[in-house]
Amino acid sequence: MTTEHVDSVKTYAIVWIALLIMTALTTSVAYFDLGRFNVVVALSIAVCKMLLVALFFMHVRHSTKLTKLVVLGGLLWLAILLVLTMADFATRSWIGV
């Protein structure tokens, strides 16, 4: 399935520079008051950085389908943990518990 993919140093360097730029971006945006969107912007940039690291540095884009499925499954389970618990906490006040 996986014949060896050797990415060029250039590819890795571009990803690395992009990661540094996004770090600078997220840090400077934090000083502007965007209301609730501060969290949204910070986490969106974090998700982009995670995707770059996972797809390129961790070679997920060259991985077998099974590995990709395991990665997605893990993220799904994490989403269940976070979303269901926060849904509970966010809605408790509605019925005054």
Next chain:
Amino acid sequence: MISEPHVESPALREQFNSAEQQKDASSLGMWVFLITEVMFFGGMFLAYSVYRSTYPAVFGAASRTLNTTIGALNTAVLLCSSFTMVLAVRAGQLGRRKQIMVFLILTLILGMVFLGVKGYEWNEKFQEHHVPGPSFHMDGPGLQDHAQLFFSLYFAMTGLHALHMVVGVGLLSFLLYQNQRGKFSAAYYTPIDMVGLYWHFVDIIWIYLFPLLYLIDRHGG
């Protein structure tokens, strides 16, 4: 044939059909381990989210005492270490032993710089009495009680992350030793690849810790 990985015979264990299948199996196993780590850290991220939504003002005030500049620079250090790590894996793919050594050493140094800076930040917290416990002190409404929650989570999350970095430094040292003994070649570099996955995973955890702990409440002060 069960034998130690060797330069000329890249140790194909008997249960696998091919070296490629063996490598895919290692990779899959490592990812399954990393998923358990995701869930481990996930619980802490969840605790942080719950308490931050319960005491938003307190968490904001406590978060603003952290030093963003140091945090951002340390993030950059860690991203650089991921870059050198991936270059070490690439050197492994190409079987260039000298390059493997150089990039592993660079990754090791950057990892230790990160830990050093983290230690400096923790020391600051001790001096400012921001460590949860009897000597904790913070002025402001509700801060004395609930800001300790923030700092408990801060120390637990950054501490667990730092512990993973320490383990990573140990793994890198072991790789350097193995590389020195000529264990790795283009046909067999799986350990470098696996430690690389681990190192990048620890990097990803920090990618989330940095905005959540340092950034998202910065503007309100």
